[in-house]
Amino acid sequence: MSNIDLDYQRYLGANLSLDLTRGKPCPDQLDLSHGLEDMIQGDYRSRDGVDTRNYGGLAGIPEARELGARLLDLDPEQVMAGGNSSLSLMYQYLSFRQRQWAPSEAAPKFICLVPGYDRHFSVCEHLGIAMINVALTAQGPDLSMIESLVQKDPLIHGIWCVPKHSNPTGHIYSPETVQRLARLPLLTQSDFTVMWDNAYAAHDLHDDVPALDNLMAHAVSAGTEDQIAIFGSTSKITLAGAGLGFCGLSPTILAAFQGYLEPQTIGFDKVNQLRHARLLKDDNTLKALMDAHRKILRPKFDLVDEKLKPLGDQSLASWSLPLGGYFVSLDLTAASARQVVHLAGEAGVKLTPAGATFPYGNDPEDKNIRIAPSFPDMMDLSQALDVLVCCIQKASHDAASTPH
Ligand SMILES: Cc1ncc(COP(=O)(O)O)c(C=O)c1O
Known part of the structure; x- marks a missing residue:
């Protein structure tokens, strides 16, 4: 032997x-956020005077939207602060978007960068969206391949991206990649969405990590901001099971998405939003x-x-x-x-x-x-x-x- x-x-x-x-964060990491427990102390009012214990406020309290905006490099009015999971916002967003896709006999498709995040693939499978693999190269997503696919096939309705510290490869998308992704919806007649899951936006393990270009800013310049959906959460910042999920959309699409969510919930957990906004009160914290x-x-x-x-x-x-x-x-x-x-x-x-x-x-x-x-x-x-x-x-x- x-x-x-x-x-x-x-x-x-x-x-x-x-x-x-x-x-998953380990117990020592979860312990870092024990301060959340002390953030309410009987004071449930958000900055604008709302009693967070009560119903309402689907877009989230102002200070939580600001926290999401800081995390995702957006304006607060572009941000919805949700419940404990950005993944569920992604699922809901995609099913909202799907209602606008032209009916077709063949299944709608999404581009998936591989290797990638398994739960994105599950969302597609669950919603009946077929997946097309595009390999991540050492430089990141192969944009020439993606552009050519999108131009040729009107059934492709979007792409999943984890742009910074990609899951699992750790790629950080280059400025050129981000700019080309912002222009991608211009290349197709289909209702196309760039699903930008920035789950690890703040999760650097080294000094001098390259900054990620601002997709939404490029999209606004290109006129594609209605086709960009940005997500993130505090799951790996505070508590993985009781954090705060965010999505970032153009104000027009944010209002429409809110309309889609209205029959599903009267509002997310604003007490948790308040707790988080107080704990993570500024960039230094x-x-x-x-x-x-x-x-x-x-x-x-x-x-x-x-x-x-x-x-x-x-x-x-x-x-x-x-x-x-x-x-x-x-x-x-x-x-x-x-x-x-x-x-x-x-x-x-x-x-x-x-x-x-x-x-x-x-x-x-x-x-x-x-x-x-x-x-x-x-x-x-x-x-x-x-x-x-x-x-x-x-x-x-x-x-x-x-x-x-
Ligand atoms: C890329 C990516 N997006 C989303 C999630 C889950 O996010 P949330 O906890 O906000 O639902 C994870 C968790 O591993 C992830 O790796």
């Missing part, structure tokens, strides 16, 4: 139960909180890079070195991602299912694995990465010794 097989047998007998699947997150997260990302190094030396894998966000994207050279995820699972290390970073769960090359290092503590993370490396070595070795 080879040394790798022996190591693997040892892990099988170790009764591990480790999880590298979802990008937000920056201090994100610096505290970074202190916890950065060693975990450094550990991933350090532990994967032997795989690079043996040309068995390459991986992203994100400057922020929550993920590392790992591409295998020789082994099957499905096989590695299976081996790791047997050894008690849960990985995001292979294929999850592609529409329909189908990674055509079966090579991508998304690593989410935020939740486990350093000890668990270290052990989980050792198992992962061993599984990749074993699966690569097994693949090389299996006759074709």
Whole structure:
């Protein structure tokens, strides 16, 4: 038996139960926002005198809209402050938009950059929207390919983007990419939307991270602002399950979207909006909180890079070195991602299912694995990465010794 097989047998007998699947903040990160608890103290009135405990105010209280505007680089009147999830705003927005699409026998389509965020793909699947893969290159989205697709096919109604610290690759879109994306709706007759999920806008792990150009400003110059939908949340700033989601739209579309939401809710949780607006009262407070997150997260990302190094030396894998966000994207050279995820699972290390970073769960090359290092503590993370490396070595070795 080879040394790798022996190591693997040892892990099988170790009764591990480790999880590298979802990008969740760890308990220490959640504790950073304990101040939320003290933000009300019996004073429920928002700045404009509204009692936040009561119904109403679908667009959100002014100070929460301002918080969203700071986070997403928008004007407050372009922002709706919602409930605890930007993902649900994305779903609702897309189903609102879908009502304006010309009826057609064939399914409407969306462009999905791959590897990408699995829950965007689920939204499309759920709404009956077919997905077209476009690969992210080292430079980011391949705009020439996207422009040509959009020009040729009027059934394409939009594109999903995670522009800064892309999930899972960590890409930050260049200024030229942002400008061309703002002009994309001009190239098609269809009702086209750029779904701009800026979930990691404030989530830098390094100094001197390149700034993201302002998509909405470019869209206003190009006259496409009604075709831009921007999203973000405090899920990875305060509390992942009880944060604040935002969407940014042109004022005309914001009013129309509000009309669409009106039969669904009389208003989001304004008490939580008030709590958040008070906690994150200015840029300095937000920056201090994100610096505290970074202190916890950065060693975990450094550990991933350090532990994967032997795989690079043996040309068995390459991986992203994100400057922020929550993920590392790992591409295998020789082994099957499905096989590695299976081996790791047997050894008690849960990985995001292979294929999850592609529409329909189908990674055509079966090579991508998304690593989410935020939740486990350093000890668990270290052990989980050792198992992962061993599984990749074993699966690569097994693949090389299996006759074709
Ligand atoms: C790119 C991206 N968008 C949205 C979300 C979820 O956001 P929310 O918690 O605001 O619904 C995540 C969570 O992992 C994400 O990675």
